[in-house]
Amino acid sequence: MTERHAKPVAASAIEKHVYKVFPNDMNAHNTVFGGMIMAKCDRLALVVAERHSGHVCVTASVDSIHFRAPAKGNDTLLFSLALNRSWRSSMEIGARVMAENSYTGEVRHILSAFFTFVALDKDDKPVDVVEVLPETDEQQRRFDNADIRRNHRLAMRNELSETNGAGRKPAPS
Template identity: 85%
Template sequence: MTRKKAKPVSASAIENHVYKVFPNDMNAHNTVFGGMIMAKCDRLALVVAERHSGHVCVTAAVDSIHFRAPAKGNDTLLFSLSLNRSWGSSMEIGCKVIAENSYTGEVRHILSAFFTFVALDSDDKPVDVPAVEPESAEQKRRFNDARIRRESRLAMRKQLSAARGRSPN
């Protein structure tokens, strides 16, 4: 099967999706509940994956979630996500979350994460997705870094399977 025509990163990216923090978003430490931020990232990453692939997609892996700083009450969260790279039926989507104090204008990078999604056909079988065309130097760096992360994930899966005496698939 021939791979679909490549798409630019901008065709599926989400820039500065706004979420206003309210008291019900807070945890016992009076900072924003990390699970809520992760769930929003996953939902938005799904949009990127489905825009790029043109298919229903499912989360296959989440790795490298780094909480860099807490978000607080009265913050506005800005979610930016884009497709870093695709392979066959899978895609890596990068997510960056910024917290902005609406009153002072102060901004803080609070989270970075990488999601792997798989596109499915109408029979729930993996289906090939288009390649991605990085458009900027930053996108090219993320494209190259995604290969390294994928190789690391696959190598770890192979090592764990070997340690358990099983095939990695």
């Protein structure tokens, strides 16, 4: 595809989506339940993928979820997500979550993750998506790094499929 068919990152990005933490969001350790943050990221990443592709999309994989710091009661979570790169029918969306103390204004980086989505046609078959056009140095860095992560995912999938293939020893009986 050529650049005139590409969409800029900003066309589908979500910047600082706000979520106020309440007591029902807490885990037994009295910090925000990580699964809730992950689910919110997945939903927002879906919005980015569908905005970019113009198609129904499904989560294909989630990579590198890193919880960097806990979120606490009375924090406000700020979700920022953007398309890092698109391939034939798949797209990588990067997520970054910040926790803002509503009273002091202190902001902490609490989570980074990468979601891969696949665009589907009306018959639920993968469909081609347009390329993404990085416009800043930071977007170009994320674009380049996305290809490295994809190559690692594919290599690991191939290696694992080989270990489950014909060369595998039978399980002891």
